[in-house]
Structure formats: C-alpha cells, structure tokens
Amino acid sequence: MLDLKFIRENTTIVKRGIKAKNDVDNVDAILELDAQRRALIGEGETLKAKRNEVSAKVGQMKKAGEDASAVIEEMNAVKTRIQFIDEELKTIEEKLESLLLTVPNIPHPSVPFGTTPDDNRTVFEWGEKAKGEFTFKPHWDITAKLGIIDFERGAKVAGAGFPFYIGKGATLQRALINFFLDQAAEHGYKELQAPIVVNEESACGTGQIPDKEDLMYTAERDKLFMIPTAEVPVTNFHRKETFEEKELPIKYAGYTPCFRREAGSYGKDVRGLNRLHQFDKVELVKFVHPDTSYDELELLRADAERLLQLLGLPYRVLLMCTGDMGFTQTKKYDLEVWAAGQQRWLEVSSCSNFETFQARRMNIKFKVRETGKPEFVHTLNGSGLALPRVVAAIIEHYQTPEGKVIVPKVLHPYTKFTVID
C-alpha cells in the first residue's frame, strides 16, 4: 500500500498513476476520511491529556485523604466522550484502511503507458528459433508418446491441471530445480526452503488478499492459504523486521510447488503444461536499498535470463505497460520463451520492483547509517524460473524427427542421461 501522507501530499501523482493502471480512483474518499480522522484524533488526544492529568491529581488527593468524588464525577463525562471518539475513529480507520488497500502502486516513469498487452514493449530478444526438415510437434504429443507426463491419471487423482511426471520426465523436473538453485547460489542468493501454506497476514503482506482470494486454494479449517508462489512466504520471512543498512541487499532463492486455482481460464492456453493448478518454481527475492532498486531489477532480470541462455532456449523480454503490469508493481519485465511446437511465446518469468509497496504492508525497514532512522526497504522478486513452460519449451525445441528429446548440455550432470526416449 501507499503511504497516506504521500497520497495527501502528492494527490496529483497518485491520481495519474491510478489512471495509468486503469484502476478505481478512491483518492477523494480517502482524503475526506483522512480529514475526519485527524479532527477526531485532535479532540481525542486533548481529552486524554486532560484525563491523564486529572487522574494523577486524584491519586494525590486520595493519598492526602481528601475527597475526590467531585473530580471523579467530572471525569466520567470525559470518559464517555473519549469512548465515543475512539469508536468513531475505529470505524473511520477501518474504512480508510480498506480504501487504502484499493490504491495500486504508482508506475515508474520509465514504464510505457498502455492499456492492453499490445502496448507492452519488447526490449530484448535472444537465440534462434528451432528449424528443421520436419514438423515440430507441441509438447503434449511428445510427452504422451514418451510416457513422461500423465495428465489423465493426474485428473483422476487430483483434478485437471495436476499432472504426474514419470521416469525421465520426473528426473528432468528435479534436474531443472537443482540447476536453477545452483545457479542462484552461485550468484549470491541464499537458498530458503519455505512453508507452502501461509496465514492471512502473510497473504495480505504480499498483496494476494484482499481482492485476489480466488487465486488461491485454502485450507479452510486452519485458515491457511496454499501459496501461489514462493514470493509469499519468502518475502514475509522478514515481516516486521529492521535491517542494518550494510546488510542490504539481501537475496533469497526458494524452490516450492505453487498452487493456483486459475478460475475461468480455458482453451489452448491451458493445454498440456501451459497452465497448471500445481507447478514447480524457483523464486528469487531481494530486499534492497531504495537508491539501488532499479539497478537491482536489471540484475534480477539478468539472473533469470542467464538460465534460458544456458539452456539454449530462445526468448524475448517484455517491458510491461502501465495497464498490464498488475496492482503492486512499479515496473515489471516478463520473460517469454519460444515454444517451437506451438509456435508461440510462453511466459516463464516475471521480474518486478515493488518499491516500498510490500515493505509498508509488512513493515520491513532498514536503519539509515548516518541518522539511525528506519526507512522502508524496496522489495523485488522474479521467477528463476517456473518449470512447466520451460519443460514444454525444452521438449519442443530439442525434439528430434523420431520424437525423442535431446537434453540440454547444462542439465547432463543433473539428469545423468542425454536423451529422453
């Protein structure tokens, strides 16, 4: 969320940002409630100051053996008024809080203005799309023939979008996870194994609730949410904590399964591995100094890109426009890998800067070295990478005319085999 004071003092900027993101503008209502709130605080605190003063006097009088009943009587009226004000204030602050949660993060000036995915800007392309003297098949044909992924049995056991990975298919998954984690460790990310369920406060901290509850599976009885991404537990790892400035930047890599309900999706978008309810992902998370967060975003993007380069998979990088980048980000890159069999781009990573938006909700700060005063950190995260679509791209890119799949060289130490057949 944004700082109320910031909204108060930079109303124009905030309103412009909301418009650019195509979100609902509640700023006027917020400012109105803020004015009411401050008036009540003023009156309430004056009365409380009086109460404190008189109460001290009552203590002295009683000790001196004097009769304090007149003063106590007078304070009863004050007490009633204070109770009334506190209740009013509570109502207003609840309203204010829920409205503040509807204000999106303000896009960075370097982000192109736009309303649809067509307005996203392709900023980089790498690699050559696979070519050959045969027709490249989509991965679901190949995995079926090789028997390495079983969607039907997955549907029987859990539901659509919960596949089984079998034999070399399962090993390939494990190889990719280890490869991604090793690469992250090599570039300074500390590995974190996180809970795959979180409580309400954590889900709110990273912005999944309120508003996006439908994204997540819940464990109703224990009020837990299945995580849609490791971003949630890993970022909340440091909720309500204050770092020393010299500790920054702090970098984590976490592998977890991710669970997404994906309500309402259909068609070819969800075919095969393109969209699953459960999938594996290595997530990269950073806590950084505000001065460096946009440099750190570029580094994060490079860390994610390197993985695709090492795997030899052609990809492109999109800078998301204001309207297509989501509620909590100020700037976001998407990495899309080329799926040779489907002849389309598949998103495999999303690298974002949240500035103080998440840090404020979670109260994550650092102490400024010179002054010793706490300030909010900037948080960033990016997939490094999401597995299913990478698997899809590997299978489609490295398929042979006979329907086998050549394993990329960097994975050989992990798979211990070079061909899937």
Place this chain on the structure above:
RNA sequence: GGAGAGGUGGGUGAGUGGCUUAAACCAGCGGUUUGCUAAACCGCCGUACGCUAUAAAGGCGUACCGAGGGUUCAAAUCCCUCCCUCUCCGCCA
C-alpha cells in the same frame, strides 16, 4: 490434543492499581581524561501517529510492556479471548 510455567526496550531483567517519566545492568553512540588500547567518569540511547514550527533542527501531546477486548477517575499490574515459547504427557514421518 491434555496439564503446568512463561512472554516487559537491541540484550539480561525489576516492577501485583496512582509515589513509573518502565528501575538497574549490558551492548551501542557522543564527550572528558589519556602516548596507544583499555579503564573510569559524564551525557545520549525506541517506534508510530497528531498538533505546531523551521533553512535544518526542535517543541507539545497521544498510543504502544505478545495480540485483541473489558473493568476503573486511573492498567505493564485486575478480568476475558486468542497467539507464541518452554517442560511433561498423548499421537506421529
């Protein structure tokens, strides 16, 4: 899941209704002394919000002793609910 004991500032830890402005010590920061280090001594040493003021600072007030309610003129202190930690029991990969 059951029984018991706990949760106080960065840390240790005192405080069972008003004399608390949360003691004391440690750590940290600044200073004095000193050839250096150390010691000693002195001072500072939380966060949020509101009002006020400014070039920057500051000043006044309110709240915060695990969280949320309640009792009271007045709550770290009494009552209720919840969370967490520790010990023991049960269950368990």
